[in-house]
Amino acid sequence: MSFMTRALAQTAPLCKTIRGMPFNRGLADGSLPRAAFQHYIIQDAHYLEGFARALALAAGRAPDGQAVCQLAASAAGTLQAERELHAHYMGLFGVDQDQFAATRPSPACDHYTSFLIATAATRSTAESVAAVLPCFWVYRDVGRDIHARATPDNPYRAWIETYVSDSFDAAVEQTCALAERLHDAATDPTRDSMYALYARSTLLEWGFWDSAWAMREWPNPTLTGEIA
Ligand SMILES: Cc1ncc(CO)c(N)n1
Numbered sequence: 188m189s190f191m192t193r194a195l196a197q198t199a200p201l202c203k204t205i206r207g208m209p210f211n212r213g214l215a216d217g218s219l220p221r222a223a224f225q226h227y228i229i230q231d232a233h234y235l236e237g238f239a240r241a242l243a244l245a246a247g248r249a250p251d252g253q254a255v256c257q258l259a260a261s262a263a264g265t266l267q268a269e270r271e272l273h274a275h276y277m278g279l280f281g282v283d284q285d286q287f288a289a290t291r292p293s294p295a296c297d298h299y300t301s302f303l304i305a306t307a308a309t310r311s312t313a314e315s316v317a318a319v320l321p322c323f324w325v326y327r328d329v330g331r332d333i334h335a336r337a338t339p340d341n342p343y344r345a346w347i348e349t350y351v352s353d354s355f356d357a358a359v360e361q362t363c364a365l366a367e368r369l370h371d372a373a374t375d376p377t378r379d380s381m382y383a384l385y386a387r388s389t390l391l392e393w394g395f396w397d398s399a400w401a402m403r404e405w406p407n408p409t410l411t412g413e414i415a
Pocket residue numbers: 231234235269321322323326392395
C-alpha cells in the first residue's frame with residue numbers, strides 16, 4: 188500500500204474534523220471575525236519561517252541531489268509565495284510590522300514549528316518529509332473544501348485561492364511523490380515512524396486553527412510577555 192493511501196486513511200476522521208472547524212467554516216462563509224484572522228495571519232507568518240527552516244534542514248540532510256534540490260526549492264519557493272500573501276493580508280487587515288514584531292509565537296505555533304524543526308534535525312529524511320507533508324496536504328484539502336462553498340464577495344478570497352492554485356497543487360504532488368519514494372526505500376521501523384509523524388503533524392494543524400479561533404496566547408502574558 189502506498190504511503191499516502193495509508194496515511195490518509197489513518198487521518199481521515201481528523202481531516203473531516205478540521206474541515207468542520209469554526210475557523211474554517213468562518214473562512215468559507217466570510218463570517219470569520221477580523222480579529223481572529225489578524226491573530227492567525229501573524230501566527231502563520233511565524234509558522235512559515237519555522238516551516239521553511241525545517242525544509243531547509245531536511246534539504247541539507249537529504250540522501251540524494253534530487254531530494255536536496257526539491258526540499259531547498261520548497262523552502263524558498265513556497266515561502267516566497269506565501270509571504271506575498273501574508274504581506275497582502277497584513278496590509279488589508281491592518282497588521283503593521285511593529286505589531287508583528289511585538290507578537291511572539293503562540294504555544295500552538297511554537298509547538299508545531301519546534302516539532303518540525305526537531306524532526307528535520309534528528310530524524311531521517313523520510314521521517315522529516317512525512318512530518319512536513321500535512322502542511323501541504325491539509326491546506327490543499329481545506330482550501331478545496333472552502334473554495335467549493337465560498338461566497339464571491341468573501342474577504343478571505345485571496346487566501347482561499349492560494350491553496351487551490353495550480354502551483355500549490357504541484358508543490359503538494361511533488362512532496363507526496365518524494366514521500367512515496369523515501370517510503371519505498373525505508374525499513375519497516377522508519378515507515379512506522381513516518382505514519383506516526385504524519386498523524387502528529389495533522390493533529391498540530393488542527394491545534395493551530397483551534398488556537399487561532401480562540402486567539403490563544405501564553406497562559407500568563409504578564410509573566411511571559413518579555414521572554415516568550
Ligand atoms: C499552519 C500552516 N500549515 C500549513 C500551511 C501551508 O503551507 C500554512 N500556511 N500554515
